[in-house]
Amino acid sequence: xxxxxxxxxxxxxxxxxxxxxxxxxxxxxxxxxxxxxxxxxxxxxxxxxxxxxxxxxxxxxxxxxxxxxxxxxxxxxxxxxxxxxxxxxxxxxxxxxxxxxxxxxxxxxxxxxxxxxxxxxxxxxxxxxxxxxxxxxxxxxxxxx
Numbered sequence: 398x399x400x401x402x403x404x405x406x407x408x409x410x411x412x413x414x415x416x417x418x419x420x421x422x423x424x425x426x427x428x429x430x431x432x433x434x435x436x437x438x439x440x441x442x443x444x445x446x447x448x449x450x451x452x453x454x455x456x457x458x459x460x461x462x463x464x465x466x467x468x469x470x471x472x473x474x475x476x477x478x479x480x481x482x483x484x485x486x487x488x489x490x491x492x493x494x495x496x497x498x499x500x501x502x503x504x505x506x507x508x509x510x511x512x513x514x515x516x517x518x519x520x521x522x523x524x525x526x527x528x529x530x531x532x533x534x535x536x537x538x539x540x541x542x
Contacts, residue, residue, distance in 0.1 A: 398443065401426065405434055406444070413447040458503030460510045461531040464517065465496035472522030473497050479520045485513045496527075 401424065408420055417435075421428045438444040468476050473491065480489050480500060488501040500517075504510040514528060 398438075401430075402434060402438060402443075405431065406438070409444075409447075459506055460504045461534075462502050462504075462510060462528050463531065464500045464502055464514065464526055464528045466498040466500065466517070466523055467495070467525045468497040469522050469524045476520055476522045479522075480517070483513065483516070485509070502528075 404424055405420060408415060408423060417428050417431050421431045424431065435444070466476070476498060477489055477491070480486055480498070483502075485502050485504050486500050487503055490499040490501075491497065492499050502510065502513060504513055510528075514526065517523060518526060
């Protein structure tokens, strides 16, 4: 992937519906070049799809946090399945080390976050957790409107 591919992907991350002619003009290449690059990136599996950003996803949550979760024995799969059902959990990651699972959470207020954390600790298999509030996000690869 070269600099042109990277620039194209950056533009698509901000607006995946932008017309090929606009992309070509911004990148100062032909429409055929942009189309060929997109086709190659899609065929090669670099671009696996396009998506829509919902208003709820674009609005900043009042309270955001990262929660580290330790799991008892071999119950990680069951805990992950349970965590997928929490609307406040925006991402679930598995990891190695002291913690087994890392989740990104968003809530409307600190009391709502407190309630979420209480419910997470009640999930069978969760042995302990640690939460860190996110104060700001200087850089994110997620689409911004």
